[in-house]
Amino acid sequence: MFSKSLLLGIVSGLLAGIAGVVYARVYHSSLGADFSKVAPAIRIIVSSLFGGILAAVGFTLLDKIGKAKGEIVFNLLFAVISFATLLAPFAVKLPLDLEAPELFPGMVIPMHFFPALAWFTLKPLFIKNR
Amino acid sequence: MNKLLYPLAAVLILTGSAFTFIAAQTWQISDGYSIAFSSDDASGIFKGFKGTVAFDEQNPAASKFDVTIDVATINTGNGLQNKHAKSDEWFDVAKYPQIRFTSQKIVKAGNGYQVMGDLEIHGVKKPATIPFSFKKTATGGAFAGTFTVNRNDFRLGKPGGDVGEQIKLDISVPVTK
Numbered sequence: 001m002f003s004k005s006l007l008l009g010i011v012s013g014l015l016a017g018i019a020g021v022v023y024a025r026v027y028h029s030s031l032g033a034d035f036s037k038v039a040p041a042i043r044i045i046v047s048s049l050f051g052g053i054l055a056a057v058g059f060t061l062l063d064k065i066g067k068a069k070g071e072i073v074f075n076l077l078f079a080v081i082s083f084a085t086l087l088a089p090f091a092v093k094l095p096l097d098l099e100a101p102e103l104f105p106g107m108v109i110p111m112h113f114f115p116a117l118a119w120f121t122l123k124p125l126f127i128k129n130r
Numbered sequence: 131m132n133k134l135l136y137p138l139a140a141v142l143i144l145t146g147s148a149f150t151f152i153a154a155q156t157w158q159i160s161d162g163y164s165i166a167f168s169s170d171d172a173s174g175i176f177k178g179f180k181g182t183v184a185f186d187e188q189n190p191a192a193s194k195f196d197v198t199i200d201v202a203t204i205n206t207g208n209g210l211q212n213k214h215a216k217s218d219e220w221f222d223v224a225k226y227p228q229i230r231f232t233s234q235k236i237v238k239a240g241n242g243y244q245v246m247g248d249l250e251i252h253g254v255k256k257p258a259t260i261p262f263s264f265k266k267t268a269t270g271g272a273f274a275g276t277f278t279v280n281r282n283d284f285r286l287g288k289p290g291g292d293v294g295e296q297i298k299l300d301i302s303v304p305v306t307k
Contacts (some may be wrong), residue, residue, distance in 0.1 A: 091208070098207070101205065101209045102213065
């Protein structure tokens, strides 16, 4: 079970990272706000991958502990934790040479949901429902 | 003798007054200046700095500063803090878009100088003394100064709170001729 969820976590994390990088590029070209200094492509991908692997560990644990209800609890937790992490972009203090820091949350907030979105989308391909 | 005395006196007075009113060197403010502020819980920079800088090391008394800071260019590194700083609780940018300093007197003080003048922030004008140094460079020179203001004197924010009342300002202004 863990190998399947780990694979799902890695794949969904990578996809979320790629989606994040693409979104950052689109954001930069459309609004002119360049935050590549604080959120470079590699950091976006590694963070998303970390989120995916963490989700895999959490899913496996909750599936073992909660049995049939484990997935429900996991889905709820994944969504709630994704929401909770939104506080970070609002609180972060960027280097002063970066202009328009008010545009930073607009770039990274959607990215915080990409790992969960990728996980929920790809899960039926990797783990069948009981 | 008297016929010569008066024209001679007039020439002396005119010559003397010409030297008295020699204007100090006017400097152009270069890019790369830094207007930074810091206190407990808040720090940042202002990016919009302009004005007239007339300064002569040999004749500080004839020197004059008249500079403004565009308050809307404040950057604390955090979007929410920027918005808060521009609001009517703090700088009230819509009503008071500029910080202005106009010098009244510049004197030599130790290894550096002191400029006394009027500092206007948030619509409140107060006398201020700013110590500064001036170093000549290959392309011009550089002014540097550090001083503190009490934000309560300028009705910035509410007394107390998280943000310290003493705001330290570090100013560095490269100039060219």
